[in-house]
Amino acid sequence: MTQSTIILFSFLFYAISTLVSASQINNSAQEFVDSLSPMQKSTAIFKYSDEQRFDWKFVPAARKGIPLKQLNEQQKQQGLAILHLSLSKQGYQKATNIIGLEQVLFLLSGKAFRDDELYYISIFGKPSQDAIWGWRFEGHHLSLNFTIKDGNLSAVTPNFWGANPAKVATGEKQGLRVLQKEEDLGRELINSLSAKQQTLAIISDKAYGDILTKNKSVVSPLENKGIFYQDLNSAQKQLMLKLISVYLDNMPENIALSRYQNIQKQSLNSLQFAWAGSTQVDNKHYYRIQGDTFLIEYDNVQQNGNHIHTVWRDFKGDFGRDILKEHHTSHQH
Numbered sequence: 001m002t003q004s005t006i007i008l009f010s011f012l013f014y015a016i017s018t019l020v021s022a023s024q025i026n027n028s029a030q031e032f033v034d035s036l037s038p039m040q041k042s043t044a045i046f047k048y049s050d051e052q053r054f055d056w057k058f059v060p061a062a063r064k065g066i067p068l069k070q071l072n073e074q075q076k077q078q079g080l081a082i083l084h085l086s087l088s089k090q091g092y093q094k095a096t097n098i099i100g101l102e103q104v105l106f107l108l109s110g111k112a113f114r115d116d117e118l119y120y121i122s123i124f125g126k127p128s129q130d131a132i133w134g135w136r137f138e139g140h141h142l143s144l145n146f147t148i149k150d151g152n153l154s155a156v157t158p159n160f161w162g163a164n165p166a167k168v169a170t171g172e173k174q175g176l177r178v179l180q181k182e183e184d185l186g187r188e189l190i191n192s193l194s195a196k197q198q199t200l201a202i203i204s205d206k207a208y209g210d211i212l213t214k215n216k217s218v219v220s221p222l223e224n225k226g227i228f229y230q231d232l233n234s235a236q237k238q239l240m241l242k243l244i245s246v247y248l249d250n251m252p253e254n255i256a257l258s259r260y261q262n263i264q265k266q267s268l269n270s271l272q273f274a275w276a277g278s279t280q281v282d283n284k285h286y287y288r289i290q291g292d293t294f295l296i297e298y299d300n301v302q303q304n305g306n307h308i309h310t311v312w313r314d315f316k317g318d319f320g321r322d323i324l325k326e327h328h329t330s331h332q333h
Contacts, residue, residue, distance in 0.1 A: 029127035048125035054217035060140040065122035091250030147320025155320035201227040207277025211297040226274030
């Protein structure tokens with residue numbers, strides 16, 4: 001095990017005892033489904049193969065699924081319990097903070113669609129019966145997609161998180177920065193680079209208008225630009241791994257550990273960091289980290305650099321596509 005692996009493991013995984021048991025998500029989802037009326041079920045439940053599973057979005061718009069607004073208090077708690085089991089403690093807190101920002105936007109705008117109960121739950125398949133099923137929790141600035149195989153949480157992407165405002169200026173939540181680490185560590189990494197290194201890492205003086213992959217159902221690797229992990233010094237390598245760990249830490253510990261081990265197998269040297277826009281605070285900027293199988297994108301360009309979008313995409317594993325392919329292959333044999 002390399003020194004970088006040991007350092008990152010100590011940073012990431014503080015309690016292996018907190019791993020979700022194989023049956024908890026299944027049971028929690030089934031309890032939620034059982035609590036729904038026939039009319040609510042017709043809104044919330046889809047076939048696993050339904051194309052709606054791939055129609056994800058992160059803007060404040062009409063969605064399919066059942067919103068928290070149409071659930072009673074017990075049903076809301078049951079729905080949020082599934083989310084709690086599908087994320088780490090940090091990830092769940094981050095999700096609830098993002099939902100809370102809708103209250104800030106409502107006070108600023110007075111617009112009815114700024115509503116912290118317009119977050120939707122969609123179940124794809126039958127939790128207690130199907131070997132593979134999925135579910136999604138989605139609303140403004142959150143799209144969290146999960147695939148469960150044989151009772152185990154197996155896939156967690158696309159995984160989108162946003163924050164508007166990125167820093168709350170007034171009111172009860174003044175000073176709150178929900179995605180603070182994503183912003184600060186990215187900037188720390190780019191500013192740690194030498195002038196020569198920055199010529200590789202900075203791929204545009206102007207930030208892009210949004211994440212480049214937007215809400216596509218399938219993504220491929222982006223243009224091969226940026227600075228490679230192998231071209232960083234030791235301290236910079238640790239910063240890059242620390243930044244990746246911020247995104248991994250939203251996921252349950254066993255998922256995060258598995259993903260980091262996969263990154264190690266793919267070779268850390270294939271990781272590439274690219275930046276666009278200003279490197280100064282309170283200015284528009286964008287960055288991405290790309291590996292052989294995954295992509296992290298971040299942008300902060302709207303509201304003059306006070307509105308963040310982030311996403312983790314898997315080139316083959318989004319929506320559990322690789323899990324389903326493996327399942328079909330094993331059943332054919």
